[in-house]
Amino acid sequence: MTTLPKAVAAAFANPFRERMWINGTPRDASNGAVIEREYPAGKGVISIAPAATAEDAQEAIAAAETRFAIGDWADLYGGEKAKVLSAVAACIRRDAEELATLETLETGKPIASSRAEVEGSADLWDYAAGLARTLHGDSYANLGPDMLGMILRQPIGVVGIVTPWNFPLLIASERIPFALAAGCSVVVKPSEFTSGTTLRLGQYLKESGLPDGACNIVSGTGTEVGQILLDHPAVRMVSFTGSTRVGEIVMRSAAATKKKLSLELGGKSPSVVFADCDIEAAVDGVLKGSNFNAGQCCIAGSRLIVEDSIAEDFLARLAVRAKAVRAGCPFDPATTIGAIVNEAQFDQIDHFVTSAKASGAAALIGGQGSKAEGMFYEPTIIEGAPMDSPLAQQEVFGPVLSVFRFQTADEAIALANGTEFGLAAYIWTNDLRVAMKCARKIEAGRSWVNAAIAGLPELPLGGFRQSGVGRETGRFGVDEYCEMKSLHLFHGEQKERWVSGG
Secondary structure, eight states, X not given: OOOOXXXXXXXXXXXXXXXXXXXXXXXXXXXXXXXEEEOTTSSSEXXXXXXXXXXXXXXXXXXXXXXXXXXXXXTSOHHHHHHHHHHHHHHHHHTHHHHHHHHHHHHOOOHHHHHHHHHHHHHHHHHHHHHHHHOOOEEEOOSOXXXXXEEEEEEOSEEEEEOOSSSHHHHHHTTHHHHHHHTOEEEEEOOTTSOHHHHHHHHHHHHTTOOXXXXXXXOOXXXXXXXXXXXXXXXXXXXXXXXXXXXXXXXXXXXXXXXXXXXXXXXXXXXXXXXXXXXXXXXXXXXXXXXXXXXXXXXXXXXXXXXXXXXXXXXXXXXXXXXTOOBOOTTSTTOSBOOOSOHHHHHHHXXXXXXXXXXXXXXXXXXXXXXXXXXXXXXXXXXXXXXXXXXXXXOOOSSEEEEEEESSHHHHHHHHTOSSOOSEEEEEOSOHHHHHHHHHHSOOSEEEESOOSOOOTTSOBOOSGGGEESOBSHHHHHHTTEEEEEEEEEOSOOOOOSSOOO
């Protein structure tokens, strides 16, 4: 029997217990219900979180609505907002190892990845703090001698933020501090599978001096909590990250109350490899793009589009390098990719792969997984799946790469745009003209040239087409949570009347 890592053994003996935060108070569910999270890389409960009721969600919304109406956070000087957000960043760094451990226990990802994501999360809070200080409107002094035009940026109000299970703390940190920097009050619903680190943010916000009710964090299911956020008229905006299928449900539900939406949805992102690229760098980048977080990543480069003249050599090198990718214990420093988040996700990945092989596609490497000790799926490269097949068109959310070949740049661009998605793209070439042509013509919210999955808070994220609407992070991330108000200020003498006499 495999010896358990100390962190896992400790969690099995004494699971992490986080609580919801409503109106500045740590809370259990009103009916006492809980969600037990099993370790994806083994057997046993490692964390326990409240399973909120609809009444709990409504109470959180009421707290956010009251705080926004009071206006002490919305109207607070940006420098004071910045102090609160920076203090949260400091709390994250203070508890970084504990947060990384909890993240790895709940998601099954390698501890090194969790550590990097925790630091990235702190950096996002710091960056949003800077935006809180610099948030401004605009003015137009060219409207004539007696008219001054102003554009006021004002917080939209109460915002619902629904986050997924694959990057819990990071994705929450791409949204919550930006909404708070804008002056909004928020209600956050993390995924019920991996809510621990997001719930911990409630404690940090309390420590950092955020007014009670300005940020409420409620753990529970989408049907019980998420639907309340979509239906409640006091919630003016919802930011949702998840699948395109659920995103469509969100859009339909939000239409009844005319909510603003920001949606980061599914992807089927291409890695386009040209013959003139640095082959070794591209092999490594394609492998990272398709296997990072065991492929459970909305911007995964899950389609390899490779120039025909180098395809055989490139695939041979890729297969050799893929064999060095190690799936295993998330707390082992030698592990490259960790576990699949749950059995349902494992089965979905396996269904895509077995269906593709049954239809005649060939697995160049991999093609199977194991549930013996946790849920692990090996890196898989498949060639021969038709462009209109499910494997080529649908989001797998696993370590599976499908291969296509091209001869011209225009053909590569057509293949890259050959799905309904438009979230990300990776371009490998040393020709600047080709790189810029692809970056302009490929329909994707984010593109990388000669790099893979390297995000920074300064640049916005979001999708084209079925991959979503709106933008998060960067300075545009604060704009997303603002309303723009036009002000026409006449400061001259009224010389004419619309109606005379009377």
